[in-house]
Amino acid sequence: MxxxxxxxxxxxxxxxxxxxxxxxxxxxxxxxxxxxxxxxxxxxxxxxxxxxxxxxxxxxxxxxxxxxxxxxxxxxxxxxxxxxxxxxxxxxxxxxxxxxxxxxxxxxxxxxxxxxxxxxxxxxxxxxxxxxxxxxxxxxxxxxxxxxxxxxxxxxxxxxxxxxxxxxxxxxxxxxxxxTSGLNKVAPFPVNWPLEGSEFEIQNHANVFSRDSLDIGARFFFNYLPQTSKARSIIDLGCGNGVVGLMTLKRCPKAHVTFVDESYMAVESAKLNITHNLPEQLDQCEFVQNDCLTDFQPDSVDLVLCNPPFHQAQAVTDHIAWQMFKQAKQTLKHGGELRIIGNRHLDYHEKLKRMFGNCKLLGSNKKFVVLSATKNN
The missing domain is CATH 3.40.50.150 (Vaccinia Virus protein VP39)
Structure with missing residues (x-):
């Protein structure tokens, strides 16, 4: 380079x-x-x-x-x-x-x-x-x-x-x-929109992916989110506006959910959405700007949910996904699970199988796959 x-x-x-x-x-x-x-x-x-x-x-x-x-x-x-x-x-x-x-x-x-x-x-x-x-x-x-x-x-x-x-x-x-000419114009952000299939209203700051509506990947991922009353430690990695963590918290009401993204606007949007929609569970949440899971405590969480990006700035690249998978494995407890959604063509199944020694297909359609890998070593 x-x-x-x-x-x-x-x-x-x-x-x-x-x-x-x-x-x-x-x-x-x-x-x-x-x-x-x-x-x-x-x-x-x-x-x-x-x-x-x-x-x-x-x-x-x-x-x-x-x-x-x-x-x-x-x-x-x-x-x-x-x-x-x-x-x-x-x-x-x-x-x-x-x-x-x-x-x-x-x-x-x-x-x-x-x-x-x-x-x-x-x-x-x-x-x-x-x-x-x-x-x-x-x-x-x-x-x-x-x-x-x-x-x-x-x-x-x-x-x-x-x-x-x-x-x-x-x-x-x-x-x-x-x-500058003293126009003092105000931009129309954050924007608000109803989250389909729920009673929630989503708020998005300007630089958050799928700012105006639910993206099709998250919509499909919703079908494969966990649902349990048992307390679990969960990370929404690359959380964006936090809709995945929000829906998970609704289905797992005793869970502790950490929302992690490298975008300040994304993390603030996630915080807005929990505060607005599930204020009684706000104290079960953390909101962290970070480089993936760098410096997170090893062997500390039960589940990592992730919709990994395949670009950085203007460049198409899979190195962020690799980093997310690698650091998720380090952060998971023994028996913990990484559950992801990705485009079919990105071949995440082989990557996860190589890294974790296992990978299970939970669901798929013409565009996306939902995969699960368990930390056994």
């Missing part, structure tokens, strides 16, 4: 997180980062403070380390990677303030730069936050892959920030150039 990044006038060693992922062809920066750094160094040489949004692995925080930097990220892993890459490059973190995606933004900076997220709703949330936090006449410069910048992307900048233009493409990336 290439780890030497030329950003502006300097070369940095940049690593993706988690560090032990198998796909070493992926790198921790892209041409959009390069374009942003070159553009800012050329056009804003006197900037002293900068607000950075969606800096996936800290490339931009390293490049602008001499400035006062506020770095906003919805990713726990992104924050970890930023601190790590600053340390590897022997750069100070004293002038860096890391903010999660729901934190209040600073009300005065010289410049805003951001990487355009794939999720349009999350982009709208971030632009609205910029619009309400900052005064007029602050430049906002965004970068994204040319193929990912659509008319709706430009419209969002115009609607929430102000007059907007785009640059020429360089290495298949393009800049969006705008300036």
């Amino acid at each position: 290439t780890t030497q990044a030329q950003l502006g006038d300097n070369t940095y060693t940049l690593e993706r997180f988690p560090l032990d992922q198998k796909n070493r062809s992926l790198q921790a920066w892209d041409s959009g980062d390069e374009y942003l750094v070159n553009y800012v160094q050329e056009h804003y040489p006197d900037a002293n403070s900068i607000l950075i949004l969606n800096d996936s692995f800290g490339a931009l925080a390293c490049a602008f380390n001499t400035l006062t930097v506020y770095s906003v990220n919805d990713s726990y892993i992104g924050h970890q990677a930023t601190r790590y890459n600053l340390q590897v490059n022997e750069l100070s973190s004293e002038s860096l303030t890391q903010l999660n995606s729901l934190a209040a933004l600073p009300n005065q900076v010289d410049l805003v730069i951001l990487k355009v997220p794939r999720n349009l709703g999350y982009l709208q949330h971030q632009l609205a936050a910029i619009s309400t936090a900052l005064p007029a006449d602050i430049d906002v410069i965004a970068a994204g892959k040319t193929k990912d910048i659509h008319n709706s992307t430009i419209k969002a900048f115009s609607q929430y920030i102000g007059e907007t233009s785009t640059s020429l493409a360089v290495k298949k990336s393009r800049l969006i150039i705008s300036k």
Whole structure:
């Protein structure tokens, strides 16, 4: 994997997180980062403070380390990677303030730069936050892959920030150039919708998977969730908005459920949904932002439920699923169970059989399989 990044006038060693992922062809920066750094160094040489949004692995925080930097990220892993890459490059973190995606933004900076997220709703949330936090006449410069910048992307900048233009493409990336104009627009998040087949109402923050309705994978998984009055320790791993853990808690009323996700908005959505729908069971729940189950107590839980992702940022990859399975096995008690749902084509059956020594098919349809693996050693 290439780890030497030329950003502006300097070369940095940049690593993706988690560090032990198998796909070493992926790198921790892209041409959009390069374009942003070159553009800012050329056009804003006197900037002293900068607000950075969606800096996936800290490339931009390293490049602008001499400035006062506020770095906003919805990713726990992104924050970890930023601190790590600053340390590897022997750069100070004293002038860096890391903010999660729901934190209040600073009300005065010289410049805003951001990487355009794939999720349009999350982009709208971030632009609205910029619009309400900052005064007029602050430049906002965004970068994204040319193929990912659509008319709706430009419209969002115009609607929430102000007059907007785009640059020429360089290495298949393009800049969006705008300036705050005091619009003070508010984005319509979180959103609410009824959970089909239940009395529950779901609340979702902007950057949560399947934000507006129940996704078809979770709908199928509901058919294979546990149901018992016996107290059990359960983890909803990669919990998203927490619907799997919510339905499990309803069926297992004495269980202790831990909701784990690397997205701050996901964990907060899960907490909202338990608080709103099962407030009397809130004290049976924990809500944790984490890199999968890193540092969880070994041999400590009875059941891990998981709908693993097969992408990270813009990259399609199965290393997160592998990490989830491996750490689930470590965290389960002897005789504990990992129960997952996955797309049929991802071949999780063979992965689990290799790792656990067993794997049972609980159910399937044309798109999904539900699998169970038991920790016997």
